[in-house]
Amino acid sequence: MFHGKMEITSWLEKQEIKNVHLMNVGGKRSFPFGNLAMTFAAHSSSFPDGT
Secondary structure: OEEEOHHHHHHHHHOOOOOEEEOOOOOEEEEOOEEEEOOOOOOOOOOOOOO
8 A cells, every 4th residue: 555646646556556545745544553644755756667
């Protein structure tokens, strides 16, 4: 299960990963194991395919 921003979530879905949850900064979700909150992380990123 992945919880992430739109860009990363879209990329994972293109890799045929189905169990993702779209979140954005300030968002939060409750799950049976606890709560998750999305926070800002200042860094760049890229994937092996260049996206």
